[in-house]
Amino acid sequence: MQTPGEQNRETIAVATWQLTRTFGQKIAVNNVNLQVKRGEFFGFLGPNGAGKSTTIKMLTGLMRPSAGNAYVAGIDVWQDPLKVRSLMGVLPEYLNLYERLSGREYIQFSGRMYGVPDGDIKRRTEELLAILDLTNDANKLIVDYSVGMRKKTALAAAIIHRPQVLFLDEPFEGIDPVSSRVVRNILKDLTQHGTTIFFSSHIMEVVEKMCTRVGIINQGYLVAEGTIQELRERASGEGKDATLEDVFLNVVGAVQENHNLSWLD
Amino acid sequence: MVIHIQKIRWLFWLRWKLFTRGVVRGGAGRLIGLVVASIFLIGLGLTFAAVTYRAYQGAAPVNAEVLFLVLTVIYMLWIVLPILQVNTNEGLDLSKLSQFPLTRSELMVSLVASTLLDITTVGLIFMFAAVIAGWSSSIGLTLFTILAVFIFYIQLIAISQLILALLQPLLQSRRFRDFSVLLAVMLGFSVYLCQFAFRSIFNAGFFDNLSHAAFSPYLQWLPPGMAARAIQQASIGNWGSAFVWLVALLIISVVILYLWQLLVKQGMTQVAEANSQARSTRRQRTAQPAAVAQSTETARATQAGTVRAGTSPAPTVVAQVTGIAIKDLKYYWRDPQMKALFIRSLLSIVVLAVAIVYPQISRDRRKHTDQ
Numbered sequence: 001m002q003t004p005g006e007q008n009r010e011t012i013a014v015a016t017w018q019l020t021r022t023f024g025q026k027i028a029v030n031n032v033n034l035q036v037k038r039g040e041f042f043g044f045l046g047p048n049g050a051g052k053s054t055t056i057k058m059l060t061g062l063m064r065p066s067a068g069n070a071y072v073a074g075i076d077v078w079q080d081p082l083k084v085r086s087l088m089g090v091l092p093e094y095l096n097l098y099e100r101l102s103g104r105e106y107i108q109f110s111g112r113m114y115g116v117p118d119g120d121i122k123r124r125t126e127e128l129l130a131i132l133d134l135t136n137d138a139n140k141l142i143v144d145y146s147v148g149m150r151k152k153t154a155l156a157a158a159i160i161h162r163p164q165v166l167f168l169d170e171p172f173e174g175i176d177p178v179s180s181r182v183v184r185n186i187l188k189d190l191t192q193h194g195t196t197i198f199f200s201s202h203i204m205e206v207v208e209k210m211c212t213r214v215g216i217i218n219q220g221y222l223v224a225e226g227t228i229q230e231l232r233e234r235a236s237g238e239g240k241d242a243t244l245e246d247v248f249l250n251v252v253g254a255v256q257e258n259h260n261l262s263w264l265d
Numbered sequence: 266m267v268i269h270i271q272k273i274r275w276l277f278w279l280r281w282k283l284f285t286r287g288v289v290r291g292g293a294g295r296l297i298g299l300v301v302a303s304i305f306l307i308g309l310g311l312t313f314a315a316v317t318y319r320a321y322q323g324a325a326p327v328n329a330e331v332l333f334l335v336l337t338v339i340y341m342l343w344i345v346l347p348i349l350q351v352n353t354n355e356g357l358d359l360s361k362l363s364q365f366p367l368t369r370s371e372l373m374v375s376l377v378a379s380t381l382l383d384i385t386t387v388g389l390i391f392m393f394a395a396v397i398a399g400w401s402s403s404i405g406l407t408l409f410t411i412l413a414v415f416i417f418y419i420q421l422i423a424i425s426q427l428i429l430a431l432l433q434p435l436l437q438s439r440r441f442r443d444f445s446v447l448l449a450v451m452l453g454f455s456v457y458l459c460q461f462a463f464r465s466i467f468n469a470g471f472f473d474n475l476s477h478a479a480f481s482p483y484l485q486w487l488p489p490g491m492a493a494r495a496i497q498q499a500s501i502g503n504w505g506s507a508f509v510w511l512v513a514l515l516i517i518s519v520v521i522l523y524l525w526q527l528l529v530k531q532g533m534t535q536v537a538e539a540n541s542q543a544r545s546t547r548r549q550r551t552a553q554p555a556a557v558a559q560s561t562e563t564a565r566a567t568q569a570g571t572v573r574a575g576t577s578p579a580p581t582v583v584a585q586v587t588g589i590a591i592k593d594l595k596y597y598w599r600d601p602q603m604k605a606l607f608i609r610s611l612l613s614i615v616v617l618a619v620a621i622v623y624p625q626i627s628r629d630r631r632k633h634t635d636q
Contacts, residue, residue, distance in 0.1 A: 062363055085366035096361050098279065100286035112275040113365035141286065158364070 013196035018068035030220035043211035089158035099143040114161035147174035168199035276375035310388030314395035321399025336489035420518040443601035450605035
């Protein structure tokens with residue numbers, strides 16, 4: 001019998017089947033089943049420690065699931081990790097770049113590791129550097145880059161091979177508003193050209209503006225999934241004008257909790 | 266065993282860049298320091314190579330005993346050195362390549378490339394050259410020695426990388442980084458103490474043991490000993506025994522290579538898993554005391570009922586000084602550099618005290634026995 005991840009290879013870009021990960025007694029991700037269609041901009045939300053990064057690590061082949069399966073472009077991530085890696089790009093939460101390469105060198109190196117032809121690497125690198133406003137600093141070593149510049153470099157390295165699926169873990173953290181808009185435009189452009197984007201973020205505004213569908217994870221469980229409109233409708237009591245933040249707080253059960261500092265009274 | 270030559274080429278390029286940037290990056294001071302260190306280390310390597318070459322040319326069984334010891338020391342060093350270098354050699358950090366579609370073989374080749382561009386490897390080449398030159402009395406023996414040294418070298422790289430892969434999660438941890446700083450400082454400090462150790466090792470008894478072939482019966486059961494025994498047996502024309510020892514060395518090398526290729530990919534995921542697990546444990550650990558602290562604070566505020574907005578007591582100078590002192594003390598203990606300085610100072614006092622007191626005690630003892 002085929003699992004949902006193996007079915008509909010043409011339409012489903014990312015799928016998980018009872019994906020579970022435990023750390024000793026703690027269940028970080030618990031039986032998560034989700035499907036992301038090709039070309040979708042999927043937002044993955046959840047409070048700190050909910051299991052977002054663990055799920056992304058399992059989807060990108062960086063962490064082996066305790067149970068269940070993860071599929072990217074219809075391929076089991078742990079059956080054929082090499083094939084899967086060549087089809088996807090990853091911007092991890094904690095960037096682990098080669099500090100003693102320049103931004104330009106790192107992007108080019110990434111292109112070479114993905115097997116992009118030399119001519120394309122040079123052309124795409126210069127274009128990415130220009131659009132991400134990194135051209136002037138392209139020959140500086142990454143060790144001297146700011147957080148935002150590192151994020152942009154890592155993003156350029158993750159998309160240089162034009163991946164089918166792009167995983168982004170907190171891509172807007174540490175990026176200034178100008179760069180943030182540039183990155184958003186690039187991501188939009190990628191989805192318009194068929195790339196599926198799976199990204200986690202705490203910035204609700206960005207998720208609300210960009211995502212076609214959203215999944216919310218809390219304490220390891222996928223507690224809600226659908227379009228933003230569907231989630232609004234489901235989160236009754238918040239009214240029609242409820243923002244995604246209201247919906248999110250409602251779904252994760254954080255609305256009633258009122259934390260005040262006792263010593264301010 | 267899929268290997269894309271283009272990827273290997275660029276992985277070599279990466280290692281070369283990291284090596285040259287590591288040299289040039291620190292400015293003229295670092296460059297000069299590195300040149301001086303290189304001259305010293307190369308000089309040291311050449312001296313050792315020359316001394317051991319003379320020993321190999323000497324009479325049996327001393328020449329063979331020296332070979333056993335040299336290969337064993339090299340083996341031990343090659344297990345320890347990459348562990349100490351892992352935080353300074355970016356090329357040894359596999360997690361940086363984790364997102365790229367690289368095969369096991371490509372990763373293994375990239376790791377081997379990372380070890381090739383070290384000054385220590387230059388020293389190793391000198392030592393191996395001395396072994397080959399020292400034991401080559403005929404064409405057959407030369408070829409056999411080259412083969413034995415080559416298999417030994419493959420195993421040397423494989424064992425050091427296998428241990429790196431096994432310890433990868435530990436080596437990437439903050440605790441290990443701190444420990445390695447401490448260890449480096451301590452090793453530097455121990456140079457003075459090492460002379461005492463060398464004096465006690467290289468005494469008349471040691472050279473007596475060499476002439477009675479006291480080390481080889483034990484060392485021959487270790488991989489470096491097998492290589493040494495194979496060369497020694499070939500040198501006395503006992504080719505059958507020499508090939509048996511060489512085959513044993515080869516089998517162990519194949520097993521180590523097999524284990525390494527099994528663990529090389531696991532090493533990448535282990536780092537991510539170890540980080541996630543550590544974060545998860547930290548979250549659990551910090552969540553409980555925070556909740557307790559909050560409830561205690563609330564209870565205290567409710568009981569006293571005196572803490573009001575804008576009326577918090579003005580901090581006294583003593584409280585501030587105490588706060589700074591506590592912070593500094595914590596830093597003193599948690600910063601590995603400062604801790605190393607502290608321990609080194611402490612050890613200096615101990616060594617000085619021993620250096621002053623010990624001769625006095627031994628003089629008194631001698632006087633006592635004379636009486």
